[in-house]
Structure formats: C-alpha cells, structure tokens
Amino acid sequence: MQPDVQHPQEPPSGIHPLLAGRFSPYRFDPSATVDDHALGLLLEAARWAPSAGNSQPWGFFVGRPGEPDHDRLLPHLAPSSARWATDAGLLVVTLTRRHVGEDHLLYSEFADYDLGQAVAHLTVQAQAMGLAAHQFRAFDLEGLTTELKPNPGWAIVSMIAVGRAADGPPEDRNRHPVAHLRSAPWSAAE
Ligand SMILES: Cc1cc2nc3c(=O)[nH]c(=O)nc-3n(C[C@H](O)[C@H](O)[C@H](O)COP(=O)(O)O)c2cc1C
Numbered sequence: 001m002q003p004d005v006q007h008p009q010e011p012p013s014g015i016h017p018l019l020a021g022r023f024s025p026y027r028f029d030p031s032a033t034v035d036d037h038a039l040g041l042l043l044e045a046a047r048w049a050p051s052a053g054n055s056q057p058w059g060f061f062v063g064r065p066g067e068p069d070h071d072r073l074l075p076h077l078a079p080s081s082a083r084w085a086t087d088a089g090l091l092v093v094t095l096t097r098r099h100v101g102e103d104h105l106l107y108s109e110f111a112d113y114d115l116g117q118a119v120a121h122l123t124v125q126a127q128a129m130g131l132a133a134h135q136f137r138a139f140d141l142e143g144l145t146t147e148l149k150p151n152p153g154w155a156i157v158s159m160i161a162v163g164r165a166a167d168g169p170p171e172d173r174n175r176h177p178v179a180h181l182r183s184a185p186w187s188a189a190e
Pocket residue numbers: 022023024025081134135136137138139158169173
C-alpha cells in the first residue's frame with residue numbers, strides 16, 4: 001500500500017503510466033498538428049465510453065488552426081485560456097443532451113456525468129497518442145452558444161485544447177490524499 005501523502009506532488013508509480021503522465025499543459029507546440037486520423041481516434045475513444053442506459057448524451061464541435069470552424073471558436077475564448085489554447089492543434093467544444101427538445105423533458109439525469117466520462121476517455125486516448133489535453137471553462141458560454149446554435153435540449157459544457165505539450169507539468173500540482181476521498185462526505189465542514 002502507498003503511504004497516505006498529504007500533498008503528493010506527483011502521481012505514484014503504481015497507477016497506469018497514461019494516467020500518471022497526464023497533466024493539463026499551459027503551453028502547446030503551435031507547429032504540432034492533429035491530423036484527421038488522430039482526430040477520428042480521439043472521437044472514437046469518446047464514442048466508446050459507457051453511459052447511463054447507453055444514452056450517449058454527448059456531442060462535440062471541433063476546429064483546428066486554419067479551419068473556418070477554428071476561427072468561429074477563437075473570439076469566444078477568455079483571455080486566460082486564449083494565451084495557451086490558441087496554439088493547440090485542436091479545439092473541442094463539448095456538449096451534453098440534458099433535455100428533449102424545447103419542453104425540458106429530462107433526456108438523462110446522468111447527461112453531464114456521462115459527458116465527463118467520454119471526455120476522460122478522449123483525454124487518455126490523447127495521452128496514448130503523444131498528445132495532451134487541457135479542459136477548460138474559460139470561454140464565453142453565452143456567446144459560443146449563440147455562435148454554434150446547438151439543438152434544443154443540448155448544452156455546451158466545456159472546451160478542450162488538444163495538442164503537443166510544450167512544457168512539463170506545473171510544479172505546484174497537488175491532490176487530496178486518498179483517505180480524504182473516503183472521509184470527505186462524512187467529515188465536519190472544512
Ligand atoms: C470541467 C473543467 C474545467 C476547467 N476549467 C479550466 C479553466 O477554465 N482554465 C484552466 O486553466 N484550467 C481549467 N481546467 C483544468 C484544471 O484546472 C486542471 O485539470 C486541474 O487543475 C488539475 O490539473 P491537471 O489536469 O494538470 O492534473 C478545467 C478542468 C476541468 C475538468
């Protein structure tokens with residue numbers, strides 16, 4: 001058993017190298033492209049994620065530098081994410097289907113949960129292909145929704161910058177200890 005470290009700066013060696021090596025880069029190599037084959041594999045990885053009742057409540061909008069769809073996304077990045085996401089070889093907008101049509105009938109109570117799992121699959125697939133993913137919420141949600149006009153019942157949740165990392169993991173990474181994962185829901189308020 002691994003000792004319970006209070007602020008582990010690095011993942012322990014016992015977990016899978018794809019998980020241990022994953023991090024969200026703050027610099028991407030602007031010369032590294034994501035070709036059609038790589039893009040297809042990333043979406044396949046998301047596609048094969050499990051979901052409640054196999055509802056598959058996820059959707060994606062993608063754009064790569066030089067493509068008109070990339071130009072549609074860039075104006076909606078917040079200044080904080082534009083600093084690094086602009087250089088990534090691929091931008092992905094993630095959407096989930098929470099409702100059916102305009103009448104707010106629930107499509108899946110697990111819609112966001114399932115989307116997150118599909119994105120986790122995509123992220124690990126990226127890692128296996130020598131790419132890195134940085135998920136983010138730092139964009140203009142309202143403006144992007146107006147721009148992309150998803151069908152009723154669909155909601156934009158997050159964006160992902162995918163590309164070749166141009167730096168290593170930040171030095172100040174930390175995580176709650178494993179014991180916290182098991183005790184937090186029952187501990188006194190922090
Ligand atoms: C849903 C979601 C939203 C996030 N939003 C942002 C963001 O707006 N800006 C940012 O720099 N990072 C964002 N992140 C990245 C997290 O800050 C990062 O995953 C976390 O600090 C752990 O670092 P690591 O991924 O390198 O392990 C987001 C991650 C997720 C999953």
